[in-house]
Amino acid sequence: MRLTFAILALSFATVPALAQQKVDPARADAAIKAAFPTAPADWASRLTGDETMQQCSASHNSPAKDIASAIQKRELATVVYPPDNNFIGDWQKGERLAQSGYGLRFTDDPPRQPNGGNCYACHQLTKKEVSYGTLGPSLAEYGKLRDFKPEAVKAAYEKIYNSHVALPCSTMPRFGANKILTVEQIRDAVALLMSPESPVNTGK
Amino acid sequence: MKRPLVIFAVALAAVAAIARAQAQDAETEKAIEKYRQMLREDPWSNPGYLDADRGEALWTTRAGPKNASFEQCDLGKGPGKVDGAFAELPRYFADADRVMDLETRLLWCRETLQGLSTADYVKRPHPAGGQPVKEIGAIATWVASKSSEQKFAAKLDKPQEQQAVALGETLFYRRSGPFDFACATCHAQSGLRIRLQGLPYLAEKKEASKVIGEWPAYRVSNTHVMTMQHRLLDCYWQMRMPELQMGSDASVALIAFLTKQAEGGEIAVPGLKR
Numbered sequence: 210m211r212l213t214f215a216i217l218a219l220s221f222a223t224v225p226a227l228a229q230q231k232v233d234p235a236r237a238d239a240a241i242k243a244a245f246p247t248a249p250a251d252w253a254s255r256l257t258g259d260e261t262m263q264q265c266s267a268s269h270n271s272p273a274k275d276i277a278s279a280i281q282k283r284e285l286a287t288v289v290y291p292p293d294n295n296f297i298g299d300w301q302k303g304e305r306l307a308q309s310g311y312g313l314r315f316t317d318d319p320p321r322q323p324n325g326g327n328c329y330a331c332h333q334l335t336k337k338e339v340s341y342g343t344l345g346p347s348l349a350e351y352g353k354l355r356d357f358k359p360e361a362v363k364a365a366y367e368k369i370y371n372s373h374v375a376l377p378c379s380t381m382p383r384f385g386a387n388k389i390l391t392v393e394q395i396r397d398a399v400a401l402l403m404s405p406e407s408p409v410n411t412g413k
Numbered sequence: 414m415k416r417p418l419v420i421f422a423v424a425l426a427a428v429a430a431i432a433r434a435q436a437q438d439a440e441t442e443k444a445i446e447k448y449r450q451m452l453r454e455d456p457w458s459n460p461g462y463l464d465a466d467r468g469e470a471l472w473t474t475r476a477g478p479k480n481a482s483f484e485q486c487d488l489g490k491g492p493g494k495v496d497g498a499f500a501e502l503p504r505y506f507a508d509a510d511r512v513m514d515l516e517t518r519l520l521w522c523r524e525t526l527q528g529l530s531t532a533d534y535v536k537r538p539h540p541a542g543g544q545p546v547k548e549i550g551a552i553a554t555w556v557a558s559k560s561s562e563q564k565f566a567a568k569l570d571k572p573q574e575q576q577a578v579a580l581g582e583t584l585f586y587r588r589s590g591p592f593d594f595a596c597a598t599c600h601a602q603s604g605l606r607i608r609l610q611g612l613p614y615l616a617e618k619k620e621a622s623k624v625i626g627e628w629p630a631y632r633v634s635n636t637h638v639m640t641m642q643h644r645l646l647d648c649y650w651q652m653r654m655p656e657l658q659m660g661s662d663a664s665v666a667l668i669a670f671l672t673k674q675a676e677g678g679e680i681a682v683p684g685l686k687r
Contacts, residue, residue, distance in 0.1 A: 232576075232583040240580060241589065244663035248655035255590045255654055262588040266595060269586050313591055313653040330607050342607045344599065382592040389591060 234263075265378035272378050280377040287386040288370050296366045296399050303401030304408070306394055307334055313389065324389055326369075326398055331381070334401065335408040345381060352403040353410040362403045369395050452633075452685050461554060461631035461683025464546050464638045468555030471548055477527030483552065486522035488515070499560035500680060503669045505573040512577040514668040515556060516642045517660040519549045531660065538659040539643040546629070546638035553640050554629045557682040565626060565675050574669065577662075581670025584663055585616070590653040596667070610687065618674055625675035627684025634687055641668055 241256050248256060261280050264272055272280060290296075309325025311317060329338055331345035355361035368375050370385030384390040390398070401407050452458075472483045472495075488498035489506070503514040509521050520531045540546050546554065569578055585596040599607065600615040614620040629640040639647070645664055646657040657664055 232579050237580065237583050237587060240584070240661070240663040240666065241587070244658050244661035245649075245655040246658055252655055258588050258590075258593075262593055265593075266587045269597065269601075314650055315655055316650070340608045342609075343605050344607065344612075380593075380598045382594070387591045387593070 261373060261378075268378065270378040270380065277377040280373055284371045284373040284377075284383070284386065287383070288367055288374065289385065289392060290366070291392055291396060296362045296396060297404055298393060298396030298398075298400045300397070300400040300404050300407040300409075302394075303397035303399070304335065306390070306397060307401060308338075323394070326384060326390055326394070328398065328401075336412050337408060348402060349409065350412070351409055352405065352407065355403075357403060357405055357410075362399060365399050365402050366395060369398050448687075456685075459631050459683055459685045461629070461638045461685070464551045464629075464631075465555040465558045465683060467545075468551035468553065471552050472555065477523070477529040479526065479528040481526045481528075483519070483522055483526065485526055486519070488518055488556065495556055495559045497560050497563055499557040499682075500563045500566050502567055503569070503574070503577065503665060503672060504567060505571045511662075512573050512665055512669060513660075514641070514665050514672075516549055516553050516640055517665055519552055519556070520660050523549065535659045539640075539646060540637050542635050542637070544637060546640065550629065550638060550640045550643070554638055554683055557629055557680065560680045561682050563680050565622070565672060565678050565680065567669075567672050567676070569669060569673055577666045577669040578673045580662070581666035581668070581673075584667055585670055589649075592653050594652040596648065615671060615674060618676065621671060621674035622676065622678025625671050626678045626680040627682065627686070629682055630684030630686045632686045638683060639686075641671075 238257065245256060258266070261284060264276050264280060268276065306323070306326045307328035309322075310327035310330060311322055312320070312324030328334060328348075329341045331342040333341040333343075333347040333349050334351075336349065351365070352361070364375070368381075369390070371383045372379035372381035373383065382389055384398075385392065385395055401409055404410070472486075475482050485492045487493075487506075487508075488495065489501055489504050490498050499515055502518070503512050505512050506518065506521070511517075513521065520534060523529050523534070524531045534549070538547060538549065540550070545551075567574075569575065585600075588595045588598075597616060599605070599612050603614040603617070603620065605612050613624045615625075625641075628644060629638050631637070632639045642657075642659045642664055645667055646659075649655075649657045
């Protein structure tokens with residue numbers, strides 16, 4: 210009884226504060242549109258974002274269960290697999306793209322080199338590279354820890370192609386779905402993670 | 414029977430890997446902290462003071478079609494009152510009928526007092542790498558330095574100001590661009606890094622109040638003073654967004670939100686950043 214009262218009191222106390230915070234989505238859209246007047250016509254979608262982004266923004270990346278499964282379903286539909294289901298490319302190329310943060314910035318236009326995946330910005334991968342970020346989990350020994358299993362290879366491909374399939378509202382970019390990396394490049398990134406010869410797994 | 418053993422072995426290997434990574438992290442973090450300490454030891458080594466001096470001179474220099482200086486500029490505490498003005502910004506200005514941060518207000522003064530076009534200025538408002546900070550940035554550095562050692566005390570209680578803070582918070586969590594990034598992607602947790610660069614947890618008051626008061630700051634990697642407006646543009650650049658317009662409502666709203674988060678934090682301008 211007392212607990213119910215406390216909860217009631219708490220919800221009454223928080224409601225006005227939340228109401229005050231509420232911003233009309235149209236107002237936010239208009240403010241963003243006005244703030245980027247030099248956006249080229251084909252960059253218009255960068256300003257609005259798609260339904261998944263809107264749902265993740267609104268929930269501060271903690272979507273309710275039903276929204277989370279809707280996101281998963283929608284994002285899984287975007288995944289394009291390699292034609293022969295051969296998920297493992299060249300780990301050396303994978304290492305190069307893991308180091309590169311090039312691509313899609315307004316200073317990168319017109320493109321002068323292939324886009325990078327910038328994996329090291331957020332993840333630890335090889336032992337040799339000590340300049341790695343910690344926004345994402347360490348991926349050291351990624352394949353080894355998974356016994357190089359075929360299911361794990363496929364799952365790694367899907368995670369890079371579209372991270373929201375495994376974790377709705379993941380903060381990792383959807384490298385394949387948003388055409389940041391090509392299927393070929395994603396295969397190279399998978400090789401860096403999953404091939405036994407990759408320094409990620411040999412520890413060299 | 415075999416399965417639990419395998420799971421146990423995998424878990425053990427994972428724990429060992431995490432322990433190794435943490436030891437390496439601690440070592441790396443120590444080296445970075447030493448670098449920061451060296452930067453702090455001699456505060457007068459901060460080249461940003463040169464820009465603050467240049468800003469002070471620009472404040473009294475006559476310019477533009479109206480051949481006027483900034484000396485009658487009202488930063489919120491009355492015309493020409495600079496001491497402590499930055500500590501109370503952003504605020505709503507009735508003459509402009511807008512909430513303005515320091516740089517946006519300086520653009521307003523430049524236009525109304527000197528007769529110089531804001532629309533022209535915001536076409537190229539920020540310096541390229543290696544170039545000194547531009548006119549408004551230099552003045553902003555000086556004005557902000559005149560609130561150093563004071564605490565952020567913007568009231569942000571007028572309806573327009575509250576709306577700006579709320580919009581800023583919404584934009585902080587708003588994902589944009591092909592990388593799906595929001596400010597919150599990097600600044601909604603404590604103790605994380607991009608490569609070796611530590612990221613302040615700006616969604617929380619404790620860390621926000623430590624770092625927001627250091628801008629404008631001399632940024633060693635760019636070899637120039639970077640203002641808060643420029644810093645936000647740089648974040649949006651990394652988010653693969655177009656160029657954020659200086660003085661736009663979105664930029665002012667984000668600064669209002671960050672300043673609210675930093676309430677009570679000490680101002681230490683010019684800061685010194687990696």
